[in-house]
Amino acid sequence: MKLGGDHFGAAGRRLLPEGRIAGPMPWVIAIMMFLTVLAAALGLGLSSAAARLDANVGQRITVQLIEANPDARERQARAAEAVLRGFPGIVEVRRIADADLAEMLEPWLGAGGLEGDLPLPAMIDADLTPEAHRRIPAIRTALSRVAPSARVDDNAQWLAPLARLVAALKWLSAALVLLMVGATAATVVLAARAALDTHRSTIEVLHLMGATDLQVARLFQRRIALDALFGSLVGLVAAFGVLVLIGERVRALGSELLGAAELPISAWVILLLLPVAGVGLAMLVARWTILRALGRLL
Amino acid sequence: MNTAGTIVQFENVGLRYGTGAETLSDLSFSLRSGGFYFLTGPSGAGKTSLLKLLYLAQRPSRGLIRLFGEDIVTMPRKRLPGFRRRIGVVFQDFRLVPHLSAFDNIALPLRVAGVEERDLTTPVSEMLAWVGLADRSSARPATLSGGEQQRVAIARAVIARPELLVADEPTGNVDPEMALRLLHLFDALNKLGTTVVVATHDLHLLARIQRAEMLRLDRGQLADPTGALRNPPRRADA
Numbered sequence: 001m002k003l004g005g006d007h008f009g010a011a012g013r014r015l016l017p018e019g020r021i022a023g024p025m026p027w028v029i030a031i032m033m034f035l036t037v038l039a040a041a042l043g044l045g046l047s048s049a050a051a052r053l054d055a056n057v058g059q060r061i062t063v064q065l066i067e068a069n070p071d072a073r074e075r076q077a078r079a080a081e082a083v084l085r086g087f088p089g090i091v092e093v094r095r096i097a098d099a100d101l102a103e104m105l106e107p108w109l110g111a112g113g114l115e116g117d118l119p120l121p122a123m124i125d126a127d128l129t130p131e132a133h134r135r136i137p138a139i140r141t142a143l144s145r146v147a148p149s150a151r152v153d154d155n156a157q158w159l160a161p162l163a164r165l166v167a168a169l170k171w172l173s174a175a176l177v178l179l180m181v182g183a184t185a186a187t188v189v190l191a192a193r194a195a196l197d198t199h200r201s202t203i204e205v206l207h208l209m210g211a212t213d214l215q216v217a218r219l220f221q222r223r224i225a226l227d228a229l230f231g232s233l234v235g236l237v238a239a240f241g242v243l244v245l246i247g248e249r250v251r252a253l254g255s256e257l258l259g260a261a262e263l264p265i266s267a268w269v270i271l272l273l274l275p276v277a278g279v280g281l282a283m284l285v286a287r288w289t290i291l292r293a294l295g296r297l298l
Numbered sequence: 299m300n301t302a303g304t305i306v307q308f309e310n311v312g313l314r315y316g317t318g319a320e321t322l323s324d325l326s327f328s329l330r331s332g333g334f335y336f337l338t339g340p341s342g343a344g345k346t347s348l349l350k351l352l353y354l355a356q357r358p359s360r361g362l363i364r365l366f367g368e369d370i371v372t373m374p375r376k377r378l379p380g381f382r383r384r385i386g387v388v389f390q391d392f393r394l395v396p397h398l399s400a401f402d403n404i405a406l407p408l409r410v411a412g413v414e415e416r417d418l419t420t421p422v423s424e425m426l427a428w429v430g431l432a433d434r435s436s437a438r439p440a441t442l443s444g445g446e447q448q449r450v451a452i453a454r455a456v457i458a459r460p461e462l463l464v465a466d467e468p469t470g471n472v473d474p475e476m477a478l479r480l481l482h483l484f485d486a487l488n489k490l491g492t493t494v495v496v497a498t499h500d501l502h503l504l505a506r507i508q509r510a511e512m513l514r515l516d517r518g519q520l521a522d523p524t525g526a527l528r529n530p531p532r533r534a535d536a
Binding site: 015017058201202204206207208209210211212213215295298 | 353354355357375376378379380381383384385393395397398406407409410411456516
């Protein structure tokens with residue numbers, strides 16, 4: 001007779017009675033996975049938003065030229081634009097068109113609010129390299145020489161509280177994911193112990209016939225992995241449904257800030273891998289629990 | 299002491315469960331490789347406990363046990379499965395796996411040993427036929443009679459051709475004809491080299507195997523108070 005190695009073959013799977021998806025474990029894991037995916041999506045979305053905001057706005061300054069005389073304002077604006085373009089580390093300089101300014105102010109002033117002689121400041125956005133961003137005082141000095149009415153706003157200053165909030169929320173979501181991982185592991189430990197108690201007589205017989213701890217552990221590991229896979233997939237599908245729904249609502253709002261939290265492809269891939277990680281975690285925890293319990297037998 | 303040809307050796311073995319009195323005391327004997335032994339004694343004498351020591355379900359509280367030439371008292375736990383695979387056990391309560399068919403129950407020791415599925419069918423079917431259960435191959439234990447369950451348990455114990463066969467009251471639930479048949483199976487295995495230890499109350503069985511030696515337990519100690527036992531085993535210190 002040929003020996004197939006230190007494991008039970010396909011027929012060996014029948015050594016534990018069939019009938020999975022019977023206990024509460026798959027459903028508990030489904031709930032855990034649902035919450036884990038949502039928490040992870042929150043963290044990944046916030047990371048993406050933080051990165052986009054930092055890239056789009058964080059390294060940007062806005063120069064306002066507050067001059068009532070339109071000719072002087074225009075002259076200073078051209079001079080300021082020229083200074084900015086010549087400054088080392090300036091990536092891009094954009095003059096904001098008067099029409100765009102008017103559009104921005106329309107919600108406050110109404111459609112006819114700008115038809116009079118209301119003077120508007122000239123505005124210039126400049127994207128900086130991180131090195132140039134550290135030299136904003138020098139930019140201010142250079143601008144003040146050619147445009148005394150120029151006021152330089154560092155976008156990072158008003159973005160900082162938002163960035164801190166986003167960072168705090170990222171850590172919160174990471175903590176939630178870790179808590180879910182812990183809770184899932186605890187669920188698997190309890191399920192593995194319950195399974196051991198249920199099948200104690202079968203395990204004893206297998207042991208007395210010379211089954212190794214690893215052989216017995218593999219039987220339970222496989223069962224628990226199947227339960228975990230089922231629960232994980234249910235949780236993932238439910239969570240994806242919620243994420244798609246929220247995404248549609250956010251897009252309908254048309255908010256640039258909320259839109260920045262859109263999940264990139266890499267984040268979806270990470271979320272898709274969560275059930276795989278969940279099944280792997282369940283298998284490892286089950287194996288550890290069962291080997292520990294079997295180690296107490298002779 | 300010459301231990302050549304000795305498969306089991308007990309020296310001053312005692313067994314105590316918890317903090318109670320010793321269930322087995324000062325057991326010293328050896329069993330020859332290829333021998334046939336009956337273990338007798340009244341209920342509660344410690345026969346099942348002695349068998350548990352033999353099939354490695356229990357370690358003694360004191361003393362030395364050598365099995366297949368190795369000290370199994372201090373043996374690391376991870377080495378025990380290899381030794382257990384060399385021992386066939388017929389449990390008094392059968393211990394069949396309830397959700398497995400007769401075929402799968404009998405195939406268990408082979409699957410534990412990693413025998414490939416294509417090599418299982420012939421020996422298991424032959425064994426089923428031998429114990430008269432060829433037509434009950436797919437029956438689960440709950441649908442088998444006590445006698446049929448016992449035959450499945452015996453078939454399971456001998457399927458892997460163990461070097462040591464330990465049977466606890468193996469004929470308790472079968473009719474005299476089947477009991478004799480099973481005893482002949484043990485006898486045949488013994489002639490092939492398997493050492494057989496059968497615990498039994500059945501005095502008729504004792505007379506069936508002429509070459510069998512006997513161990514009599516009384517209140518946890520080996521005893522031969524009348525001196526009338528046939529072929530009492532040599533004491534280990536003899």
